[in-house]
Amino acid sequence: MSRLIATRYELVEVLGRGGMGAVWRARDRTLGREVAIKEVSLPQGLDDAQVERIYARTFREARSAARLDHPGIVTVYDVVEEDGRPWIVMQLVRAEGLDAVIAREGPLPPGRVAAIGLDLLDALGAAHAAGVVHRDVKPGNVLMPRGRAVLTDFGIATMAGDETLTQAGAIVGSPAYLAPEQARHQKATPASDLWSLGGTLYAAVEGRPPYRRPDVWGVMAALLSDDPDPLRLAGPLAPVLHGLLRKDPEQRMRPDEAEGMLRQIAHGAPLHTPSAAPPHNVTLQPPAVPPTVESPASPPAVPPRGRRRMPWPLLVPAGIFTAALVAAVVAVVVFANGGDNDGGKTGETGKTGVPAGYELYRGSAFEAAVPKGWKQEPSGDDVTFRDPAPGVTLGFAIQRIDSSEADPGDALASAVNGMKSDTSQYPDFKQEKFTRNISYLGGQAAEAQFTFTKDGKPGRARVRVFKFDNAMYQAILAGAQKDWDQRVPYFETFLDTFRAPS
Structure with missing residues (x-):
């Protein structure tokens, strides 16, 4: 009973x-x-x-x-x-924990880990704004429903500024992800959660916690006196991890800095952050995983402390939802001749709905038909596909946006109006089409098409914003105008076959 x-x-x-x-x-x-x-x-x-x-x-x-x-x-x-x-x-969230994902899959790609970090950083920001400190951020307290990360177990959280009631001599929190000040029995603060976030992302990308020692006392001793173990697989995430895992809470990377850098990595953009150098006695190893796109000849300047700057001039401005509606990933991959990292999974299938000349792309968040032979550049659940034909500059991408609360038409209209008014950023912007209330995936979508100039090349973009799997998504087609007309059907086939993974 x-x-x-x-x-x-x-x-x-x-x-x-x-x-x-x-x-x-x-x-x-x-x-x-x-x-x-x-x-x-x-x-x-x-x-x-x-x-x-x-x-x-x-x-x-x-x-x-x-x-x-x-x-x-x-x-x-x-x-x-x-x-x-x-x-x-x-x-009740029906999803496995990040610790189980790491145990099953091993180290995760930096882009995917950056997307997880963005979700957790946003959740911690909401908690800290309400005066709540989690105090036990770790992979086991991160649930992974499809396409996002959710933070659970505020059971040992404490109100900031309130007296801490603890068992005498007990360690509140998981030693492997505990901030140094907590190990010294000092009061946990929002900065302590940022350390634990850094440890969690470290474990996700490296497949192990920042300090691997034989027992809890060895971990505690290393936490208080040693720098984190050297990174092997973090690649572009290394500056973020070193910034979050600074022992002095006052010197720890701030949330807005971490968000800006994580967003660049999640969107596959190049990252150049000399100010985020590791401690003097830590040696960075070469990344084991190549970056998803090549860096441009002149990397973007580091923004002043406290300001966020996206890595490239965007096709769509920031400020929509929590994350921006951006086409920067397409701009980088398509116009900067991005790398040829085939990170997705495609192949012939017996399923209906995959036309001749296409193959079925299967990702963790969606599947869709894409032209055979197109280059794939994944970044977490977001993916860019690029036409490899010689002399062709064109590609399309699918990106998950943080919020599903806004109306797709209002969101896209706001973005387009922003580009119209920003004559310095978009001097050649010209809207060609704008359509609301497109019936799509059982709901309403919106589309805009516009022309622009990128690195002296006349270009064109088409953006569809829609709701899918309890989130807002955008699908973007962008490329040189000379390559446009013959390849629009590729994008339309992609949209027609887009669905949840089977």
Whole structure:
């Protein structure tokens, strides 16, 4: 017979266990929905005063976490008492943890890790703005539903500025991802979460935590005295990791700096950041994975501290949603003759809907028919496809945008109006078409087509913005005007066959 918590929540099965208890899948009989419930269990040997303090902290911090409303944070619905203990009722997210993904796939590509970092950074920003510090950011607390990363387990989070109730002598948090100031029993701050974020991204791209030692005490000693183990696979992520993993919280990379650099990497743009050099006694190894695009002859200048700058003049301006509607990835790959990294998966299939002369591209977020032989340059779940024909300058890309709340037509109209008014950035911009309310994938999409000049080449772009899998996406066709007419059908076939992966 199943157990009932607070006369309402029916426990179904254990989803996982950790140092502070188990997480159950449960059914909310009142609302008729499935939820996740964290059962808080304490180690033996605590006196009554310690137990009371820890339970008080758990109730208080669960209430704090319940104030957070963000798509990148698992929602806390309720906190109840049963058997004298707190039980935290949360949103049930059906996805495996980042730790399981790393264990199964090994080190992840830098572009994919950068996209994960952007999602987590956005979630932490929302929590910090509400005065909540997570204090245990690690791969096991990152869930990976398709196409995004979600932060869970604010169970040991603490209100910034509030008194910390901790078990005497206990380590609150995971030692492998603990900030040095936490290891010294100093108060955790938002900067502490940034360190743990750096450790989490380090583990994702390297396949191991920043400090690999035989036991917890070796990890703690290294955390306090040594620099992180040398990077082997991080490639363009190295400056971000070194910036986030600075021991002094005051010197740690700020969120806006990290966001700008991660966005460049996630979009496959070249990154040049001499100011983000590693500590003096860390030797950077050559990246084991080649960059997805070649750097231009003159790399972009580093923006002043505190300002974000996108790596190339954009075809579509920033400022739409949390992420920008940008065609920079296409501009770089198409107009700068990007690299030939075949990172996607294509092949002949027996499925219908793949025309002759095409092959089915299968990614983690979508699949679609693409022309045979086109070069693929993936960056996480985003992918650019480039026509390899000699003398042809054309390609198209699919990109996931952070928010699905806005109307596609309004978002695209705002972008187009921005380009019209920015005569210095887009002196040759000319809108050719704008269409709202296109029926697409069971919803409404919007399209714009415009001409421009890039590096002295007359170009044309067509952008479709649409909702898919609880997110906003854009598909972009861009290229030289001379190559346009004959290759528009490639883009239309791509859109017609775009769907969730089978």
